[in-house]
Amino acid sequence: MEHAKDVANGAQTPQSSGQHTSINKPQDPMDSTKFREAAHAAVDEIINYYDTLPSRRVLSSVEPGYLRSLLPSGPPEDPEPWHEIQKDIESKIMPGLTHWQSPNFMAFFPASSTYPGMLGExxxxxxxxxxxxxxxxxxxxxxxxxxxxxxxxxxxxxxxxxxxxxxxxxxxxxxxxxxxxxxxxxxxxxxxxxxxxxxxxxxxxxxxxxxxxxxxxxxxxxxxxxxxxxxxxxxxxxxxxxxxxxxxxxxxxxxxxxxxxxxxxxxxxxxxxxxxxxxxxxxxxxxxxxxxxxxxxxxxxxxxxxxxxxxxxxxxxxxxxxxxxxxxxxxxxxxxxxxxxxxxxxxxxxxxxxxxxxxxxxxxxxxxxxxxxxxxxxxxxxxxxxxxxxxxxxxxxxxxRTYGISGLKAHIRHHIQLGELFHSLIKSRSDLFAETEKTTFVHPSGPAGPGARSIHE
Missing domain, CATH: 3.40.640.10 (Type I PLP-dependent aspartate aminotransferase-like (Major domain))
Structure with a gap:
């Protein structure tokens, strides 16, 4: 209050007299050195994730609301080290993921992901x-x-x-x-x-x-x-x-x-x-x-x-x-x-x-x-x-640039070939019929009877 009165009465402050008080910048919990370490660890984990995708269960096995009970009620008061944050990806996030990049994922349409795309991001x-x-x-x-x-x-x-x-x-x-x-x-x-x-x-x-x-x-x-x-x-x-x-x-x-x-x-x-x-x-x-x-x-x-x-x-x-x-x-x-x-x-x-x-x-x-x-x-x-x-x-x-026109064409044609192969396998089944268009399929169930199985199962 006294300081405010002095300023109001024209008294000089350190700033007005040409002096400057120092304002300290808060320390960044992840500087360039720590970022390099964390980035290497993250890239290694991402590569391992993709390498192990074929063996992972495609659909998550969690129940609605699973994550709230695993996380604190609010953010931490003080910074946490990266290795602690990264551990929670595997233990808390991964169980709740549906793995769209898995070769065993057969639902909806594909969701592309490639390493060049990740680097672009x-x-x-x-x-x-x-x-x-x-x-x-x-x-x-x-x-x-x-x-x-x-x-x-x-x-x-x-x-x-x-x-x-x-x-x-x-x-x-x-x-x-x-x-x-x-x-x-x-x-x-x-x-x-x-x-x-x-x-x-x-x-x-x-x-x-x-x-x-x-x-x-x-x-x-x-x-x-x-x-x-x-x-x-x-x-x-x-x-x-x-x-x-x-x-x-x-x-x-x-x-x-x-x-x-x-x-x-x-x-x-x-x-x-x-x-x-x-x-x-x-x-x-x-x-x-x-x-x-x-x-x-x-x-x-x-x-x-x-x-x-x-x-x-x-x-x-x-x-x-x-x-x-x-x-x-x-x-x-x-x-x-x-x-x-x-x-x-x-x-x-x-x-x-x-x-x-x-x-x-x-x-x-x-x-x-x-x-x-x-x-x-x-x-x-x-x-x-x-x-x-x-x-x-x-x-x-x-x-x-990474795939080139030839690589993009090869990618699409490979999937078309897979679709045609699957088409031929489906057509060989007498208890099912299919309306197909290149890479998507509709499989209505056949008439009820011995050996017939509902596709909805």
Whole structure:
């Protein structure tokens, strides 16, 4: 209190008299030397984990809530040594893991993980930055643009998806995130087009009227992310029927009928998800037929969800699927599913990047800078819903360079061969039948009787 009075009365303090008090930086519990030791220990443990994966039980054996009883009620008051922390990985975390990288893992779709991808994640963590615009770290933005152009060419995507034109690619966290991102862009583009020429309240009234009529479409086999995205975007969702005789693919006639039914009810279809490999049956929609329907409804945004099977496009024998993609507005595939890259690495391409930025760009004064204002750089914050973003291009760059085009093709073809082998084994069973599409399988149980066994067992 006396000190405060002295300051108020103009008395000099050590700072005001030119003197400086020392402020001691707290000691870092993990300096560079300790980090080197811990990193070596962590790498050794990771390598041992992968070496022993085949012998580990795939599914965890724990009960819900198991971990809380094994951990303290709060964080430690004082620093703990790394070796104590590392011990808890094997004793507390490992029992609760399902080992997706195990060769014995047969559920869902694959989740890729490779050593080059891990190294990319390590560098990304070291260079951590929110990277919302070019100026944050130019290399983060520019490497993403370059590697996604590499990938687009590798997948045989049309030139309209390359950054040298009006399109380009951006890394999203998941295919679901990609769907909601492009659906928002589709909604805003549709409303902008339908209210063109109006101003003020007349425009607002028109948009408000249209919003209640918007409906997003996807086939009955489309991933649930499209329905979820419609909920987030505040629009209706309607599924388009598909049939066994069409291999569960969305057809042009089915799409046209659904669009006409919607319009007859006063609804406005503005968005459609088509699939290259659906989750349930790996169905491939009839892209040529859909492209023909699209000519009659140019305001409908068409998005290609190729989250899993899109990886097969690296092989020439599957690239015929992309022949009509130039008629569509966006395309997404997950490198983290089948293309040797650690989660997350969902690669979204748009034919007109302006459609994204018009919907998602908001620039307060604290985000403005000379480079962004020039229009000569890419600010990926305007291509996504979040502001900040990770340096995910690094691991993709490492994977593409480490494996090369030949290695990626060999990886996919090996899995196709395994799928064909498994197909032949299944077909040899008289008590089961299978609907197969390359590397996914559906095995309905055969009729009840001697020797029949329910696949659900």
């Amino acid at each position: 390590l560098y990304s963590a070291a260079f951590t930055a929110p990277a919302f615009n070019w100026l944050c770290s130019p290399a983060i933005t520019e490497l993403e643009t370059v590697v996604l152009d590499w990938l687009a060419k590798l997948l045989n995507l049309p030139d309209c998806y390359l950054s040298r034109g009006e399109g380009g690619g951006v890394i999203q966290g998941s295919a679901s995130e990609a769907v909601v991102t492009v659906m928002v862009a589709a909604r805003e583009r549709y409303l902008r087009e339908k209210s063109e020429g109006l101003e003020g309240e007349a425009r607002e009234d028109k948009i408000a009227h249209l919003r209640g009529k918007l409906v997003a479409l996807g086939s009955e086999q489309a991933h649930s992310s499209t329905h979820k995205a419609a909920n987030i975007a505040g629009t209706r969702y309607r599924s388009v029927p598909v049939h066994l005789e069409d291999d569960f693919a969305l057809t042009g006639r089915g799409l046209r009928k659904t669009i006409e039914d919607c319009k007859a009810k006063g609804q406005e279809p503005f968005y459609l998800t088509v699939s290259l490999g659906t989750t349930s049956t790996c169905a491939v929609d009839c892209f040529e037929e859909i492209a023909q329907v699209a000519k009659d409804y140019p305001s409908i945004w068409i998005h290609v969800d190729a989250a899993y099977a899109g990886a097969a496009l690296v092989c020439g024998e599957f690239q015929h699927h992309t022949a009509h993609f130039s008629a569509f507005d966006s395309f997404d595939m997950n490198m983290h599913k089948w293309l040797l890259t650690n989660f997350d690495a969902s690669c979204l391409y748009v034919k007109r990047r302006r459609d994204l930025t018009d919907a998602l760009s908001i620039t307060p004064s604290y985000l403005r800078n000379t480079f962004s204002d020039s229009g000569l750089v890419t600010d990926y914050r305007d291509w996504q819903i979040p502001l900040g973003r990770r340096f995910r291009a690094m691991k993709i760059w490492f994977v593409l």
